[in-house]
Amino acid sequence: MSLNKKLIGLATGIMCSLTFVVNAEPIEIKFSHVVAENTPKGQMALKFKELVENNLSGKVTVKVFPSSQLFGDNKVLEAMQLGDVQMAAPALSKFKKYTKKLQIFDLPFLFTDMDSVERFQKGEVGIKLLRSMERKGLVGLGYLHNGMKQLSASSPLKVPSDAKGKKFRIMSSDVLAAQFMAVDAMPVKKPFSEVFTLLQTKAIDGQENTWSNIYSKKFFEVQDYITESNHGVLDYMVVTSKEFWDSLPSDIRGEVSEALAQAIVYGNDIAAKKAQQDKQKIIDSKRSIIINITAEQRQLWVNAMKPVWKKFEKKIGKDYIDAAIAANTVN
Ligand code: LMR
Numbered sequence: 661m662s663l664n665k666k667l668i669g670l671a672t673g674i675m676c677s678l679t680f681v682v683n684a685e686p687i688e689i690k691f692s693h694v695v696a697e698n699t700p701k702g703q704m705a706l707k708f709k710e711l712v713e714n715n716l717s718g719k720v721t722v723k724v725f726p727s728s729q730l731f732g733d734n735k736v737l738e739a740m741q742l743g744d745v746q747m748a749a750p751a752l753s754k755f756k757k758y759t760k761k762l763q764i765f766d767l768p769f770l771f772t773d774m775d776s777v778e779r780f781q782k783g784e785v786g787i788k789l790l791r792s793m794e795r796k797g798l799v800g801l802g803y804l805h806n807g808m809k810q811l812s813a814s815s816p817l818k819v820p821s822d823a824k825g826k827k828f829r830i831m832s833s834d835v836l837a838a839q840f841m842a843v844d845a846m847p848v849k850k851p852f853s854e855v856f857t858l859l860q861t862k863a864i865d866g867q868e869n870t871w872s873n874i875y876s877k878k879f880f881e882v883q884d885y886i887t888e889s890n891h892g893v894l895d896y897m898v899v900t901s902k903e904f905w906d907s908l909p910s911d912i913r914g915e916v917s918e919a920l921a922q923a924i925v926y927g928n929d930i931a932a933k934k935a936q937q938d939k940q941k942i943i944d945s946k947r948s949i950i951i952n953i954t955a956e957q958r959q960l961w962v963n964a965m966k967p968v969w970k971k972f973e974k975k976i977g978k979d980y981i982d983a984a985i986a987a988n989t990v991n
Contacts, residue, residue, distance in 0.1 A: 687912070689722045691747040692730040692739075694852045696876040700806050700934060701749055701896060702726050704927025711919035719912060733832065733851040740901045741797050749804055749896040753833035758793040760975040764984060766835035767972065768842075768891050768965035772988045774805055774932070777893050780987035785980050790897070799905050801898045801917065802924050805931040806870045808890040812883040812948070813866030814859075818957050820844075820964040826865040829855050836868075838968045839892070843961070852877075859883055870894050872931070875938035880948040887951040888939075891961060898924070 691708070695701050709722035725731075731739050733754055739745045752765040764770070771777045780786050781803045790800030811817050813826060820843040830836040830847045840847040848864055852873075858864045859882040867879065873894070874880050898920060905913065943950055953961075973981060 686718055687720045687908070689720060689746045689916075690725065690730065690744075691722055691749075692725045692736050692745045693749055694728045694733060694736075695726065695873060697726050699872050699876050700927045700931035701804060702876075703930045704804055704923050705749070707926045708920055708923035711922055712916060715919060716912060716915050720916065728851070728853040732853045737798065737899075740899070743901065743904065746904050747801075747898065747900050749898040751806075751831055752803075752893075752895050752897055753831035753836060755793065755897070756833055758796045758798055759789075760972075761789060761792050761977065761980065762897070763833050763835040763972060764789075764976045764980050765893055765895060766833045766839070767969050767976075767981070767984075768839045769962045770969070770981070770984050771893050773890075774807060774893070775990075776984075776988045777805065777895060779990075780984050781895075783983060783987060785983040793899070794902055797902045798899050799902050801900060801905075801920055804896040804898060804924050805928045806872060806894045806896065807931055807935040809868045809870055809892045809894050810874065811866060811868050811887040811889045811891065812874060812879055813885050813887070814862065814883060815865070816885045816949070816951055817866070817887045817889075818951060818953055819960050823866075827863075829858055829864050829867040835968060835972055836892075838971055839965050842965045842968055855879065856882065868892065870935065871939040871942065872934040875934075875942055880942045880945065883948055885951055886942065886948050887953060889953065889958070889961060891965065 689712070691705050693701050693705060697703070697706065705724045709724055712720050712722050731745060733750065736745060736748045736750065737758065740748060752762050755762045771780065786803070790802070793800065815822070817823055823840070823843040823845040825844065825846070827846045827848050828840050829850045830840065832849050837847040837849070850858060855867055856877055856879060859867065859879060866883065869879065874886065880886065908916065942948055969981060
């Protein structure tokens with residue numbers, strides 16, 4: 661080949677790579693979730709989008725799909741493994757297919773409050789759990805709080821026998837199923853997107869959720885009673901697929917992680933505030949009667965539900981449960 665031809669070839673190659681760099685499409689992150697935008701998770705996802713698109717302008721875009729618009733509970737993690745969505749933050753009760761260990765968060769009356777949950781998540785076991793699904797192709801990027809769960813129903817629930825024979829919608833966790841069976845109730849696993857209609861049509865009698873979910877999805881409008889039970893926690897894990905995460909250039913991965921860490925701090929702050937504010941809005945609406953159980957009544961729920969821990973001790977690991985109990989005490 662003549663020198664001229666070689667030079668032309670080289671120049672064409674350089675032009676092509678330059679064109680590629682100039683025209684390179686930004687990386688798109690689709691973030692799918694099931695709750696409304698005015699919730700801790702909804703707000704966290706929007707903050708994440710804002711931070712990423714400011715800090716990585718032109719390089720990464722984030723599209724947030726709230727309220728199960730893109731994928732509901734049953735599909736999102738499969739879709740992530742197929743590369744159809746890059747990020748999601750399912751409740752910790754929704755990873756059963758991928759690891760049994762995360763069901764630790766569902767054990768009734770395990771954590772005394774959200775500070776205990778935070779201490780556990782930041783500790784050794786919490787960090788290990790973020791990596792517990794890597795062999796299944798999922799990477800945990802961080803935890804996000806929502807808050808403590810309350811029990812809502814179409815009839816008043818003061819003591820465990822009030823729940824007998826009633827149907828409660830639960831997330832897809834066997835621990836949650838066992839928790840309701842422990843009080844002779846009937847658990848029904850259903851996606852979040854169906855809960856309102858199930859309650860409205862009285863296909864089910866009740867459900868468990870946080871104040872912000874009960875408020876934002878209007879469950880309080882179709883449930884006459886809400887028992888302030890604080891019997892369990894509803895938190896999230898922000899996840900991505902290992903394939904997508906490993907495909908990111910390391911500088912971009914670092915920036916995305918940093919934006920997420922900041923968005924989580926922001927979301928956690930909203931979670932703490934909403935737990936108070938949304939409860940108050942429900943009280944003010946007078947659509948639902950809030951039941952404040954006595955310490956003795958609460959103890960009856962604890963006595964009835966706590967045996968569930970033992971049933972799941974092998975699957976979850978006694979050492980993990982002990983670490984959670986230890987997180988209830990400030991060192
Ligand atoms: C539920 O299904 O009740 C919750 O997990 C919804 C959510 O994501 O907060």
